[in-house]
Amino acid sequence: xxxxxxxxxxxxxxxxxxxxxxxxxxxxxxxxxxxxxxxxxxxxxxxxxxxxxxxxxxxxxxxxxxxxxxxxxxxxxxxxxxxxxxxxxxxxxxxxxxxxxxxxxxxxxxxxxxxxxxxxxxxxxxxxxxxxxxxxxxxxxxxxxxxxxxxxxxxxxxxxxxxxxxxxxxxxxxxxxxxxxxxxxxxxxxxxxxxxxxxxxxxxxxxxxxxxxxxxxxxxxxxxxxxxxxxxxxxxxxxxxxxxxxxxxxxxxxxxxxxxxxxxxxxxxxxxxxxxxxxxxxxxxxxxxxxxxxxxxxxxxxxxxxxxxxxxxxxxxxxxxxxxxxxxxxxxxxxxxxxxxxxxxxxxxxxxxxxxxxxxxxxxxxxxxxxxxxxxxxxxxxxxxxxxxxxxxxxxxxxxxxxxxxxxxxxxxxxxxxxxxxxxxxxxxxxxxxxxxxxxxxx
Numbered sequence: 319x320x321x322x323x324x325x326x327x328x329x330x331x332x333x334x335x336x337x338x339x340x341x342x343x344x345x346x347x348x349x350x351x352x353x354x355x356x357x358x359x360x361x362x363x364x365x366x367x368x369x370x371x372x373x374x375x376x377x378x379x380x381x382x383x384x385x386x387x388x389x390x391x392x393x394x395x396x397x398x399x400x401x402x403x404x405x406x407x408x409x410x411x412x413x414x415x416x417x418x419x420x421x422x423x424x425x426x427x428x429x430x431x432x433x434x435x436x437x438x439x440x441x442x443x444x445x446x447x448x449x450x451x452x453x454x455x456x457x458x459x460x461x462x463x464x465x466x467x468x469x470x471x472x473x474x475x476x477x478x479x480x481x482x483x484x485x486x487x488x489x490x491x492x493x494x495x496x497x498x499x500x501x502x503x504x505x506x507x508x509x510x511x512x513x514x515x516x517x518x519x520x521x522x523x524x525x526x527x528x529x530x531x532x533x534x535x536x537x538x539x540x541x542x543x544x545x546x547x548x549x550x551x552x553x554x555x556x557x558x559x560x561x562x563x564x565x566x567x568x569x570x571x572x573x574x575x576x577x578x579x580x581x582x583x584x585x586x587x588x589x590x591x592x593x594x595x596x597x598x599x600x601x602x603x604x605x606x607x608x609x610x611x612x613x614x615x616x617x618x619x620x621x622x623x624x625x626x627x628x629x630x631x632x633x634x635x636x637x638x639x640x641x642x643x644x645x646x647x648x649x650x651x652x653x654x655x656x657x658x659x660x661x662x663x664x665x666x667x668x669x670x671x672x673x674x675x676x677x678x679x680x681x682x683x684x685x686x687x688x689x690x691x692x693x694x695x696x697x698x699x700x701x702x703x704x705x706x707x708x709x710x711x712x713x714x715x716x717x718x719x720x721x722x723x724x725x726x727x728x729x730x731x732x733x734x735x736x737x738x739x740x741x742x743x744x745x746x747x748x749x750x751x752x753x754x755x756x757x758x759x760x761x
Contacts, residue, residue: 366415369436371458373424373451375443376706378589378609380409380421383442387411387419424451425705431455437464444468445479446713446734452478466496471733472548480548503528503544538717539731555687555714555730556694564694565701565708570596571606576751577629580744581636582736583618583644584611590618592625593740595748602693602748604701607737619647626657633751635743638663664743684728686742687714693749701741710737 374380388406391399395413399405404412410420422431424447432454439458441447456466474480486494507524510516532540541547576597584590590613594606610621622634634657638648644663652658664686693699701707713734718727732738 366417368417368438369462370417370419370438370440371431371434371436372419372421372440372442373431373447373455374421375424375446375709377423378611378706379442380423383421384408384411384419387421423705424448424455429454431458434458435461437462439464439466441466441468441470443470445470445473445477446709447479449477471543472546474554475548500546502546536717536729536731538729542731543733553716554712555716556691556711558712560691560694561708561711564699565703565711567603567700567702569606569702569704570603573603573605576748577605577631578744578748578751579622579625579629579631579634580740580742580747581618581622581634581644582739582743583615583637583647584613584736589736590621591736591740592621593737593744594625594629595741595744597748597751601698601700602745604707604741604744607702607704607707609706609737615647616650619650622647622651623654623657626660631660633662633747634660635662635664635747637739637743662747664746683730686746687730687738689749690738690742690745693745698749699745707737707741710734714738 372380372383374383384406388411391411391413398413398415400412400414406412409422410418412418420434420436422434424431429450431451436458439455441451441455458464468479470479472480475484482494482496483498485491486496487498487500503524507521507528510521512518512521528544531544535543571594573596578595578597580593580595582591582593590610592606592608592610593604594608596603596605608621608625610618613621622636625631626634636644636648638644638661648661648663651661690699694701701711710732713732714730715732717729717731
């Protein structure tokens with residue numbers, strides 16, 4: 319489980335209280351796995367008329383920020399929340415003292431954040447923001463002598479986020495613009511006092527989760543995701559040029575013809591993604607992308623059944639193998655007559671070549687990724703020009719860690735892989751299927 323949002327969010331609240339106690343300066347919270355903005359919401363209460371603007375990579379992340387804000391305010395300051403025409407929406411919350419917080423996805427250029435003003439600019443997942451965003455967003459606070467707060471899991475050791483961190487934290491430049499709080503998950507786990515919102519049961523649960531993650535992840539993966547280490551040894555798998563050339567398509571959910579569904583099954587704290595592909599000649603098109611959050615596995619299997627009823631897929635690939643969460647979903651779907659013959663278990667280890675699973679081919683996770691990348695390079699792949707799709711592609715990193723024998727093997731990692739994990743399955747099925755009888759029409 320790469321992001322235990324609710325649990326780790328509670329852990330990081332205490333760090334933001336330090337920021338509230340040090341006003342008048344740009345701030346930096348370098349953190350690993352989790353999110354938190356509660357000191358900003360508390361300042362809305364203590365300082366009437368304060369205006370806060372939070373920016374995120376995607377619309378889904380923006381909705382999560384406003385959801386967390388609303389939950390915190392309802393729990394602690396319910397009587398302060400405005401009603402009537404100023405009642406909370408999916409993009410902003412206003413209090414009775416005229417304080418206001420807004421959230422905005424930045425888009426691919428950063429221009430989406432222009433036109434706002436505020437006292438505090440909060441930047442979620444700052445290391446992953448496009449360069450143009452910083453030029454577009456900083457004027458938000460220029461007329462109010464405001465502050466910039468930003469936080470995120472570290473990315474490359476380059477770009478605006480790293481440059482400012484390096485100046486303030488590594489070089490300890492007295493003229494550095496930012497003050498840095500550098501805390502990782504293990505430190506917060508041990509240092510946060512037991513209280514009503516952080517119980518011994520929660521601490522013990524997180525200890526167990528971290529032990530499992532450390533066993534499942536490489537040193538690089540765990541270090542980046544939970545220890546807040548920069549990805550100096552990791553490189554982008556899909557560069558911006560590849561993404562811009564491949565992500566060119568609009569949504570076409572009503573396209574008819576051969577259709578293939580790639581599914582990445584998430585837990586309650588991770589999204590499940592459903593990536594719909596079609597094939598015209600030798601070119602594979604991403605037709606639709608859907609994502610669900612906080613769903614049980616029975617809801618995920620119902621979603622797959624509903625999508626198949628609407629589309630009638632030729633093949634459906636899900637992550638179902640030894641140790642994979644999709645095993646239960648796969649087993650339950652195998653008793654559903656309309657989908658059981660279409661299911662292909664793809665667990666990043668082996669793929670069944672027939673529906674009985676008797677013929678198998680060893681396929682490693684990297685093979686699926688290499689297939690997707692090669693299809694784009696060969697111009698046989700067209701993906702959606704969707705911000706969430708692009709953000710997921712940009713998050714994919716590779717490394718060559720050495721094992722205990724000293725041998726190196728390519729490893730794929732990232733903090734936003736769910737969409738790509740669905741795409742590698744759907745695109746693989748479409749590219750390898752030799753069935754030629756098809757027709758294409760648009761509604």
